[in-house]
Amino acid sequence: MLIPAFLFAMFAGIAIGCSLGVIFHRNPVHCALLLVGVLLSVSGLFILLNASFLAALQVLVYAGAIMVLFLFVLMLLNLKGENPLLTRGAAKGFGILFAIVVFVELLWTVLSPQMEGGMAASPTVPTGFGSPAAIGRVLYTVWLYPFEITSILLLIAVIGAVVLAKRKFG
Amino acid sequence: MTPAPTVPLVCYQILAAILFTIGVVGVLVRRSALIIFMSIELMLNAVNLSFVAFSRQHASMDGHIFVFFVMAVAAAEVAVGLAILVAIFRNRDTANVDDVRLLRG
Numbered sequence: 001m002l003i004p005a006f007l008f009a010m011f012a013g014i015a016i017g018c019s020l021g022v023i024f025h026r027n028p029v030h031c032a033l034l035l036v037g038v039l040l041s042v043s044g045l046f047i048l049l050n051a052s053f054l055a056a057l058q059v060l061v062y063a064g065a066i067m068v069l070f071l072f073v074l075m076l077l078n079l080k081g082e083n084p085l086l087t088r089g090a091a092k093g094f095g096i097l098f099a100i101v102v103f104v105e106l107l108w109t110v111l112s113p114q115m116e117g118g119m120a121a122s123p124t125v126p127t128g129f130g131s132p133a134a135i136g137r138v139l140y141t142v143w144l145y146p147f148e149i150t151s152i153l154l155l156i157a158v159i160g161a162v163v164l165a166k167r168k169f170g
Numbered sequence: 171m172t173p174a175p176t177v178p179l180v181c182y183q184i185l186a187a188i189l190f191t192i193g194v195v196g197v198l199v200r201r202s203a204l205i206i207f208m209s210i211e212l213m214l215n216a217v218n219l220s221f222v223a224f225s226r227q228h229a230s231m232d233g234h235i236f237v238f239f240v241m242a243v244a245a246a247e248v249a250v251g252l253a254i255l256v257a258i259f260r261n262r263d264t265a266n267v268d269d270v271r272l273l274r275g
Contacts, residue, residue, distance in 0.1 A: 077255075077256070135231065
């Protein structure tokens with residue numbers, strides 16, 4: 001079966017291309033739309049990894065809610081394109097150097113022989129792996145308390161956002 | 171039983187590493203606070219991809235649960251972060267991180 005390999009290559013290419021566009025494009029609206037491209041292709045990769053529920057959640061929460069919030073703030077602020085695009089002087093060179101170090105370190109970790117079953121074929125998973133039923137079964141038993149605490153976190157975030165956006169500082 | 175994927179899972183990890191690095195570059199190099207936020211979302215997505223790939227490799231649902239929580243925290247982070255951004259823009263008329271340097275001395 002070559003179709004999964006082809007789909008992986010396609011989604012990976014779209015994700016890398018769009019994410020490069022996100023960080024190097026001048027217009028913030030284009031950056032946001034390219035970020036939607038990254039999120040959708042990551043959602044496609046989730047489906048290839050048998051995580052169908054998370055793929056749906058990725059589209060709904062990330063590409064839907066979060067990106068709409070981004071675009072809404074973009075329209076609200078009406079930012080001009082940055083000029084110059086990148087940060088000044090030493091920070092730029094140091095930033096790229098640091099990023100290269102991070103990348104080499106990540107690759108070294110991923111490709112190290114200690115990684116369990118790195119190149120080996122992955123095990124088969126039972127039917128229903130990654131389905132809403134399977135997620136719910138684990139989420140509402142083992143992870144019940146973290147799940148409830150998440151609701152409090154979201155409530156705090158909503159209140160905090162309202163307070164921050166309302167008040168006049170200084 | 172679902173058949174094993176033909177793409178080795180290490181490819182997903184390498185892709186996640188590439189996406190994470192692009193996010194790091196975005197955070198360190200760009201000047202607009204909004205683009206920095208987007209780069210953080212990029213990094214969170216790379217980590218999510220890594221989690222799901224490891225979850226598939228171990229045939230365990232725990233990675234999926236972690237991705238679920240990461241998404242919830244990302245939503246909260248974006249709501250608060252964008253509110254802070256709006257507040258900064260309202261006061262200083264800029265979203266440029268190089269111009270907001272009150273704490274830099």
